[in-house]
Amino acid sequence: MAECGRKALSLLEAARSRYESLQISDDVFGESGDDSSDNPFYSTSGDSDSDNYIAEVGEEEHQPQHHHHHHQKRGDKESGGAGGGNSGAGPPGTLSRSQAEDEGWTEALQDVTVPPYKETYGPAQKMSATATALDFFQLFVPDNCIHNMVTQTNMYAKKFQERFGSDEGWRPVTAQEMKAFLGFVTSTSVHRCESVLSIWSSGFFSNRSIALKMSQARFEKILKYFHIVAFRPSQGSNQGLYKIQPFLDSLQQSFSCTFRPSQTQVLHEPLIDEDPVFITTCTERELRKRKKRKFSLWVRQCTSTGFICQISVHLKEGQGTDGLATLKNKPQLHSLVAKQLCQNISGKNTIIFTGPSITSLSLFTEFSKQDIFCCGLLSTRKSDCTGLPQSMLVCGSTPAQRGQSRVMMKGTMSLISWYNKGHFRFLTNAYSPTKQGLIIKRKSGEIPCPLAVEAFAAHLSYICKYDDKYSKYFIFHKPNKTWQQVFWLSISIAINNAYILYKMSDAYTVKRYSRAQFGERLVRELLDLDDCSPTQ
Template sequence: MDSLPFKLKGWSYDDLQDELNNIYNDAEPIPFEPESVFSESEDEDDQILLDQTTPALNFTDSDTDPEDNVPLSILATNLLPVPPVNSNDWSKLVEPVPPSNFTSESGIKPVVREMVDPTPYKLFKLFFNDGLLDHIVFQTNLYAQQSFSKQKLTEISEIKTFLGINLLMGIKRLPSYRDYWSTSPDINDAYISGLMPVKRFSWLLSNFHLNNNVLMPKKGEAHYDKLYKVRPLLIALAENFERCMAPSRELVIDESMIKFKGRSSLKQYMPKKPIKRGYKVWILANKNGYCQKFDIYIGKAEDAEKQLGARVIKQMLNGLENKEHIVYFDNFFNSTELLEDLKKKLIHACGTVNPSRKTLPVFKPDRKLKRGEFEVFSNPSRIVAFKWRDKRSVYLLSNFHSPFGTTEVNRKEKNGTTTKVRCPQALSDYNANMNFVDKFDQNLNLYKINRKSKKWWHRIFFYFLDAAVVNAFVLYKELHSPKISMKEFRRSVSQGLVADLVIKNKRKAYSCGETVAKKQFKPFIPLEIRHNQSSHQPERDSRRRCAKCSTSKQQVRTNWICSVCRVPLCLGANKTCFQDFHTFE
């Protein structure tokens, strides 16, 4: 026992061995580093390991001293040096390397800039091109045949008209799509109802399809895909979105929501968002509000859900390495490890961070910071961490901002006055650039197609139909001056989509020597006039369908009309339509 640095008294060999085993069994060993007896860990509490070069402790009965009664746990603890408070060394303020000049391609690509007369409809067709429309026509007809539908199969001009009608319904909103074909003239839409019969629109809505159900892999099989029903659309739009616009230097990654309250394993609940229930979509947006990339969140993966935010960021930024882009995102994604990894790829990033994240420095408590004061740290990797005190504390991480840069922002006081408050330059840049996805959402929600459906994927399809219009609108604004409103742009796209079918119907009517019949509406008479018994008298007129007893399956015609209501009504010995029409039911 000459190697022992101390003597233990009053302990037997068995007691000492048991006590030592208990201590070492409770400890969690970490890999040994020869330079130090400490090893940095990703956990909040640093793990401690004795230097493995220390000679092994061998106890014998002859080494015990009955006069020493100190517990072994205390003696062993005294051997271990106290670790530093912060093992990540958030101490010295080191200037990060600033971003270099941005020389990569950005903005509209030549495929768009070289277009002749880029109208709203032509720009929209860059995303919903004929190849995608032909695929929709084929899959819709295939599904109709699989369902043994007896209706006439569709064609590309009819599908385009169907899409154009839906875009127009986003501007002219009614409670139900059938209201556009209502026989009541106060809510009927003559333009939409004249483009397509309601039965045909309903048939297209029921049979509309994007992928073959017969070939869909079942859950548990290889290549199972929760988004199988919309996958062809997502692939086509992802390629077309990137083909038309190169990403700007400043980018934002944030989430967007597709409203859906039905049953679906993809549905998410986010109580703090304006849209609380629906599908979550990750968006990579340019400075002008253009959706550069997207990805629908399909729920927890079978492996681990840890580091979800980091995996989303790396996936969205794939292909943008070594190009000096500046990316902003919120505290759902941000962490020290992520910024260090992006820095190695020459991607500059900044964002708010959750203060409970591991490896963050120890900031002062809120009570020790006044409004406008902030605390800043940097680590050896040149990651800068800020805590700024406003009405609440804001935590920020950046891998390219200077820890010394400051600016002033305006803040309103309780009495309505405005005061200047000092804040880090990093936070000011974050607030100035973090609204790119909000621009996209704002344009999309102005006239979006907001129709309930039992088919879970219909909401996703119409969301991306609106997204294609928004991206085309951004392209149009970059190419044209003066600007037009989103409403006028959407109308122009809709008119371009329905033009083929309108021209086709006119040619058909002209070749037959006929005029297109105008839809006859069921008359709407205010009750005050209809039930005024004193002034209604029958008159003879041209033979027309009775407004009371005639139906679509059984037409009943009459020569009599009401002199006040001007509606055709049956009048005879066995017919009481005239009297019944003017009587309270």
């Protein structure tokens, strides 16, 4: 028994050592308390499921019925069924053995080195130890942004009443009221309720501690006329998002000015607008009844902290029920999204991790010319496999051993096929194929793999844990209008980013607020309540 304990401890120490060598910081986004030192990938806590990120998808080939819906969705989204694939002809655009040799693909491996990162990493400005939650939030949503909401809301109310008749209960909104309005809606991220209007009810979801700050009737009037842009512009490249685009542009600028991400970043479509409790407990019928989003949100995210550096929003194409799914399966769209998300990081020697829908030889080659290095998971179903050797993308007739891998190179680009209860394929020019890594699991011990596989698994699992933790703090208010859905989702991202900056500041050493306490304090400061201390 003691021997087993010593072995588990040595595995844990080895895991932590390797994890730190990949330059992932200690759970910056986590809660205060005992679990804030949990290892997001190697799972030092018993209730973490993030360490199953790589193995889980491979196991889906054999045990699909054992996984909850949200795990299947994550596997589909990031891994894209990479563990699948039958022997036979490869995907369209792949090369035969002779064609691959002619194109320069070889099994002779050479060392690859990524130049040093050309950016410093961390917050761009120092916040004082007395900075409040509102101070951090207003790094992204400053007073001038709120004043613009006031102006546009009043303009829209005037235009609406000129067309449809006067509203005797309406009076122009003020900046203080707009802050309170934001506070009421934001409160649904820390106090879940059926509707934001439940705050004023007498039922279970009421919140009397803040309800007296504004009447329900006044809140509903502001909600009715709330706008970011009151009038449609005469021209613009993104007409469908014209009501929210100025705010998104401002938010993006503030993200860039307040934080410098680490060298390693990930491009992905996060599961950040789903209620994790609903997803794990709902029935198939409830899922079918749930309204599908009319937009797709992609982000570039720092894998060392979870800070979302850039967002890209695309409206659903077409009016069919499967429109969003159709949009998600377009590699050309995802390539465009990736280029948009990376347009500000060229020349810095950044390493980006990508899921199957983005990973492609042509995109990675284009990025390499901009000093952007890549490591992506490949799927024969979802990836653009043009120009890749067919022999690396089909399963051989000989059973593979766990941890076994094959590699082919073209210049500095490596195509890796690695087996772990299923075949996983990676394309990278960010990690040397000659260097080995380890996947360290508590139950099965050490699983050998190329270094690129270990890096991908560690960084992506860290982001998965970010999604798991932060999805429960997203604003629960679900308006019908698409631009408002995008707005409140963006506000949620801004609050999460604000908390990351708070945890990296001197203010956190004074009062170590958890994410829930930080959100509660922000609500009270937006409402300008005298006692802004969060409840325990």
